[in-house]
Amino acid sequence: MDLPKFSLDAEILSQEQMAENVYRMTVHCPQIAGVAQPGTFVQMRLLGGDVLLRRPLGIAEAEREKGTLSFLYRVLGKGTAAFSRLRPGAQVNLLGPLGHGFCMDLHRPLLVGGGMGLSPLLFYARCMEKRADVLMGGRHAGEMFWTELFKPYVSKSYLATDDGSLGSKGFAVSLLPKLLEKGEYDAVIACGPEIMMERAAEMAKAAGIPCQVSLEKRMACGLGACLSCSVDASDGTRKKVCKDGPVFWAEEVFP
Amino acid sequence: MDLPKFSLDAEILSQEQMAENVYRMTVHCPQIAGVAQPGTFVQMRLLGGDVLLRRPLGIAEAEREKGTLSFLYRVLGKGTAAFSRLRPGAQVNLLGPLGHGFCMDLHRPLLVGGGMGLSPLLFYARCMEKRADVLMGGRHAGEMFWTELFKPYVSKSYLATDDGSLGSKGFAVSLLPKLLEKGEYDAVIACGPEIMMERAAEMAKAAGIPCQVSLEKRMACGLGACLSCSVDASDGTRKKVCKDGPVFWAEEVFP
């Protein structure tokens, strides 16, 4: 089932810097907040600037009662840089919620996230009400504000940084086999760099549990119309990340 | 002599709406304020928006001590609309001062201005320290905030509006022959619609006094390089409004 979609201007309520180049923007948008599911995303448009296309951003938090949505994003290029310069009171245009989210029908999922891939997992963790654990990967301690964000919503959290400045040193996925060993989890929900998700999928498979992954592709329409974002599916068909995803069962898209 | 020119970012100190679609922007720009002459202008550039070319704006006030410049401008299209949305604290880039200003070597000039053409005349009036009188033309009373602006700096002011809602009804230039009759003035300094300036020039000629006019043309460079703004001069040569003007002696450019 596709969610109803909206295209509307939303007022920015707050904009905080979380780490170097990483920001959290909260907007008032009750329509989208009312229906968004964890793993779905919006296409955000800058009003009146020199950025033409929308930029896809996962939903990090949706507070239905307050009608707010939050996004956690890293400044990469022109679009995200322009977003980061907006101040409360300014408006952005949102098209969403788009795509299909994570499977909500799980009892004890293990979330595996790297970098900004942790953003949609935050929304998911919150909806799971402490039933999920999270394994987080980041570059260095400066980016591990995530720990604080996840704390209220997960039962346990594990973490690794590339330089060992916080948690274990190395890739987060390296910790995965050990975590899956006890057979505690009924699925792995992964979002982050493609290589990380591929490895997480292999390990989940080895452990005999399903795995979902969230893909990232450049997008123009976000509605399944332009084919900017299509990928090969394992069954030989083509899938549109924006519409058929961004969340897929690992075996749908990884060989 | 050309004035030294600067290209720099300037902070907006205030932005006030004076009438429907008419704004006054004051910026901090001591370098340009320090050398600007009445009748010279700047090329204003929007930073980081979707307006590419600069927009020429006459200097309405330059306070050397405070290092400020003011502009009075009407919202016409995309560029001026974007200017009007900027708030104090934002920056614009200014290239200026550009061109040649009005003759300062006069004892008792009569200023004749219509619409936004009154803007550079304000700066001129101020420098003339009450030695000038002004004849103002506008569309309707709503635009005659000018009266207040000129009051401190001129000896007398006369005005006409198209609809007669303030001052005489009709074109300001119609009042000119009567004003020039007494032989009180040593020159007419005109800035406004071309047709108004042409008529003012004729009347000044009839009265036997010189007349200066300030031309308006679309401009790209503002530096005399691109020839966007060239006009035929009476002597058969071509003049660049941005560099040779915008102020000319009437006989230089009108047949």
Added chain:
Amino acid sequence: MNGGLLKTELAGISMNTPVLTASGTFGFGEEFAEFVDLSLLGGVMVKGTTRKPRRGNAGVRIAETPSGMLNCIGLENPGVDVFLQETLPRLMPYHMNVIVNISGTTVEEYGVLAEMLDVPGVAAIELNVSCPNVKDGGIVFGTDPKAAASVVKAAKKWTKKPVILKLSPNVTDIVLMAKAVEAAGADAISLINTLLGMEIDIHTWRPTLGNITGGLSGPCVKPVALRMVWQVAQNVKVPVIGMGGIASWQDAVEFFLAGASAVAVGTANFVNPHAAMDIIRGLEAYLQEKKLGSIRELVGKMDCG
């Protein structure tokens, strides 16, 4: 909708409004059904369809450029069989003019496609002879007047539907191309397709796009598109469907004044999914304000006296 003002007819297709959506930018229409009343559109030019399914180009497929975008989708589509069996029936309930954009690798293939698509539910076919993003053919039909004419003839021979020829802007003389396809029997001409461009990633020293080059579209191309529409409209009798950078009703008015009988909205759909609706409403208000009785009173009315 103050019915009627925008109603028009083009190459025998009756249209509720002269605002269409451009091929490749609007899917099959259904993707935009939440944002646009599809039956109000003059037509939906659906995604480029080929004889066999195509996977399109590998790698990055879009890049943003100043006021525009590059794409190298490369005609990914499920093929005409799937279109006829699955897609077309699904589109019936929308009551829209379905204009099928087709690409062939040979002249004969255009004929085959035209015949296959000569079925109820298809309002017209649009011949894409100008996709810059596929290597096997296409581009030559778009830059050589004789080749373009032969494609039109092949299509006309095998279908009774109106045949629209879509011109590439990547040519020296657009009028020559237009006259050639008019003489070959095209019922209408649409222009422009994308300009060929590229971008290089200065961090990796590699082209941004998987296909190296891609097609430039969006507001940046509007001045070129408008010029070509004006040149062509003066020189042919068949109607012209103008497109290239149209993002607002004001842009659309320029194209009508230049001589377009209808316009198509492309890249703007990505920016604003109800762009076509906004343009329809804006045009209607403009006609009312100008006290014009029909959109046709605008067509070709630019005064260059």
Added chain:
Amino acid sequence: MNGGLLKTELAGISMNTPVLTASGTFGFGEEFAEFVDLSLLGGVMVKGTTRKPRRGNAGVRIAETPSGMLNCIGLENPGVDVFLQETLPRLMPYHMNVIVNISGTTVEEYGVLAEMLDVPGVAAIELNVSCPNVKDGGIVFGTDPKAAASVVKAAKKWTKKPVILKLSPNVTDIVLMAKAVEAAGADAISLINTLLGMEIDIHTWRPTLGNITGGLSGPCVKPVALRMVWQVAQNVKVPVIGMGGIASWQDAVEFFLAGASAVAVGTANFVNPHAAMDIIRGLEAYLQEKKLGSIRELVGKMDCG
């Protein structure tokens, strides 16, 4: 300036940097002397010069478009005699490479101009065969390979200065044009001139520009310019001077990677009068950061593996 990194040589002209300024956008250089150290530029391609003085086009001459501009200056200039007698002597103190951009209405006129400009103080001549804004000739030399070649031959015959041919982008096959002028003896090729475009004023229903159509330039054309530079550089041996929408050092790097041996800054000069200086500084810092010993190590290094 960390001397040397940017030093280069092109068609026998030694340049302190490979950054030039494009004809028509930088006057004779002197207008920008307060903002740019003219001797640091690879050269100033001065305003298009013709045999006789020209008044240019009447009416509005520029319009802003999305990320670009249209112009129809129409080659206003005081003529070659005034250039030689008044302008050139005035430019001597700047110690810059003066590259004279010339336009003729006949093949012979290019020869005459070339000969007249074969004087000390002129570093090279650039043949403009592609001004879209004048009616009498020009345009045909820019779109027909044979005509372009004959213009090159005429110029080469009458001057010992390096002859640069400037190509128009308004052609089907830019490589064909480039090869033809290379074979005719051009010492370098510059591209692109402006794309032909137009705008209509929807209030007056008249074209915005006095000449109806005008040349499109600025960031909007960069993807097209870059593609053409890439196509041409692969297919000719003479150096290519790339231009079209360059506004930052990053843009310039793209052109070098695509194969340009030098770049020229045009419309960006209007936006930022020290654009060329900023680009020079940015390029130098980039070479240092990448630990490259010369700008030549970038030229043509795009990897499309």
